Amino acid sequence: MADKGWEAPVLMGRRSAGSLAASALLLAGLGGRGARAAAAAGTTLRVALINDLTAIDPVFSQAGFVRNHGFFVYDQLFAFDSQGVARPQMVERHEVSADGARYSFTLREGLRFHDGQPVRAADAVASIRRWSRRDVVGRALAAATEALQVVDDRSFTLTLSRPFALVTEALARPTASALFVMPERIANTPHDVAITDPTGSGPFIFRSEEWRVGDRAVYHRNPDYRPRAEPADGLAGGKVVKLDRVEWVAMPDPATAAAALQNGELDFIEQPAPDLLPTLERNRQIRTMAFNPVGFQVWLRINHTQPPFNDPRIRQALLSAIGQEEVLAGMGIRPSEQVADCPAFFFCGTPLESRTGSPSMAKGDPERARSLLKQAGYDGARVVFLNASDSPLNNAATLVIADAMQKVGFNVDVPTMDWGTLTQRRNRREAPSAGGWSLFITVANVLDGQNPLTNLYLASPGDSGLTGWPQDDELEALRRSWWEEGDVTKRQAILDQVQARAMAVLPYIPAAQFRTLAAYRSNVEGLRPTTIPVFWGVSKG
Structure with missing residues (x-):
């Protein structure tokens, strides 16, 4: 049956394949002794x-750790x-x-889910539909x-009602709500209800019975996975798994993690x-x-629906309070990085870098910040700045910015929590005084913010958008113009x-x-600068 459009039309954009390529990927302890003994029988990373x-x-969830999990257990229709x-x-x-206007797709033969069932076009279509109700790129498509x-x-087909030059790029969406193919029975779960069944068709199988939040998540090699014939290239190509098991260990203390790497208890630290x-x-x-050659940006997300940041003058005061040199120094980033x-x-250093209408942000402008707060009649309303203390870089950036805000006159409260808790609380719409929030820090890579279409936090449709819920019709119209031109x-x-x-x-x-x-x-081979941590093609001597 034809599906006449999907839900919640939002903006879409287009970019030539060459320019998009230039701005995308590479602009670059288990529970018991028995489990540990079994792991030792094979190669464990x-x-x-x-x-x-x-x-x-x-x-x-748009959290990066959920996307990382997705690349273990799912596969994509297209990949960058x-x-x-x-x-x-x-x-x-x-x-x-x-x-x-019409795209026809045929799936590879022999693809199977972890439960042994074949991957069908119906699974792909159901997965696209669920994804499209949540992700900014999916909604645009x-x-x-x-x-x-x-x-x-x-086989399945996609018929356009108007020009959209980035169909295959959209289907390769690797971040935010990345597009992964799930069984139809799971993909039919409403988009606003979290799934609990991790069945995919990807190169690894998630061992739910061994998952302990705050300890580790465990993935075993999928023996039935059929990699593509071509070599791995970025996130595309043959996903040849050379490991029997990957343990994703929770180790939030950076000194402990560094010591574990030095004594061989860990094999890899992402950051x-x-x-x-x-x-x-x-x-x-x-x-x-x-691992991520282009690098990261610190994004300070603002709650536009609650005082004081529903006032654009106070948002500008916040901008002026921030000095990027101070933020980077507080995070301990070496000058060379x-x-x-x-x-x-x-992002800076990419073909789409633009500074139009932007001030220098190296030093900040505290006097302008104070002046804007006075003009706006800021009354000392409490600012709740959520802080993920288990993410060292986020934590450092939060503390530096909170201190700068206090110096210009903001009344800042910095409740401490782990990142998982923060990702739940940031969805709350109550006033800050009633358990809501004002600000939080997230760290994004170029895949998150590479252009007006894919930049998930730039979209400003209001209540139908992502947490923070900015609404600006002019910005939305400009985004639409960008990809329609x-x-x-x-x-x-x-x-x-x-x-x-x-x-x-x-x-x-x-x-x-x-x-x-x-x-x-040094005994780990095959890691590549893929921006997103993936472990196919990786071996351990």
């Missing part, structure tokens, strides 16, 4: 990622290679009609879609504390690499307008840009 795994639904080009992954072949139809067990890197680099058994002055919403030169001019408008209304503040190095044991 023990990794400490940025956060612990506290949830498993990559559609319901190292040049940012969307390549077929679960799809064997696809065709586009001459007018660009849905708004441009007339019909999404199952043809047979391996060691910057002040510990010199010690790790002196150890001949440890190597470092830029800093971008000391970056007001660009689409076919002329590359005109599109760049529109992007500058998007940057200027975003700086004026501040759906969030780009508070700093930096790069970190991952660290790993």
